[in-house]
Amino acid sequence: MNLSGEGIDEHGAFYLSESLKKNSTLETLNLFYNKIGPAGTVPLLQALQINSTLKTLYLSRNELGTQGAQAISLFLPSNTTLTSLDISDNQIGDVGAKLVFESLKFNSTLSVLEIRDNDIGSSGAESILSLQFNSAVNLLDISSNQLGSAGSSFISQLVQSNSTLTSLRLDENNLGPDGVKAISLALQNNSTLISLHLSNNELGGLGLESIIKSLRYNTTLRLLFAGKNGIDDSHIKIISPSLINNFVTTHIYLDAGNNISPRYSKLLRQIISENQIVTQIEK
Structure with missing residues (x-):
């Protein structure tokens, strides 16, 4: 059911929750861009304790805040039905992130958590380590926050210790070359991650080089997204040798926001074709 952008406030959420208690068929509920707020969130979640069919819930952009x-x-520790939750763009901050992540220690069904654009900094990033004790979440989207290089150290610990995550989205987090270096080292010891998103993180040549070099020791990563990172021809010259004899990563996206000339695009494509890697250089 798609109720996005319908202007639903806390009162509307209450009436909706009453309906959910009696519903036994609905599996997806999209409430993106409403005004449910923390007061409306409570009855909705209470209804989901009774409802046993809803698996996907979109609550992004609903003014939830820390209270939400x-x-x-x-709600999460006792829920055994919901498998996908999107609470992006709700200004939950570091405190809210800590509450949500720590609750996942006790949840064994949620496999997808989207928590983009929530003013989460390095302090909130530390709470991500709670996922070390979670065996269900396989996709974590924490893009468009402010983790920075300090927060990346916690991300790297998670990458090294978690054996469930297969997709990690870290786009637009101001990681920088130092931050991504820590993640690169962790990748060498990770055997589950398949997809990694690092676009718009000011990686530059050094950051990209550290990630590409780590792929020599990683046996599972298939998809690497690194657009909008200030990559130019000089960086392609540096990373090209590290791509040789890489037989695992099949897609590397270096498209939007990078400044790669046709000459070096051709060079990269040649290396890639010889090593059975597919890349996207231009749109």
Whole structure:
């Protein structure tokens, strides 16, 4: 059911929750871009304790704040039905992120968590380590936050220790070359991650080089997204040798926001074709 952008407030959420208690067929509920707020979140989640069929819930851009995140954190440990939750763009901050991540220690069904654009900094990033004790979440989208290089150290610990995550989205987090270096080292010891998103992180040549070099030791990563990172011809010259004899990664996306000339695009494509890697250089 798609109810996105319908102007649903806390009162509307209450009436919707009453309907959900009696529903036994609905599996997906999209409430993106409403005004549910923390007061409306509580009855909705209470209804989901009774409802046993809803698997996917979109609550992004609903003014949840820290209080809404707290309501979610109280709901997740006992819920055994929901498998996908999107709470992006809700200004939950570091405190809200900590509440949500710590609650996942006790949840064994949620496999997809989208928590983009929530003002999460390095302090909130530390709470991500709670996922070390979670065996269900396989896709984590924490893009468009402010993790920075300090937060990347916690991400790297998670990458090294978690054996469930297959897709990690870290786009637009100001990681920089130092931050991505820590993640690169962790990748060498990771055997589950298949897809890694690092676009718009100011990686530059050094950051990209560290990631590409780590792929020599990683046996599972198939998809690497690294657009909008200030990559130019000089960086392609540096990373090209590291791509040789890489037989695992099949797609490397270096498209939007990078400044790669036709000459070096051709060079990269030649290396890639010889090593059975598919890349996207231009749009």
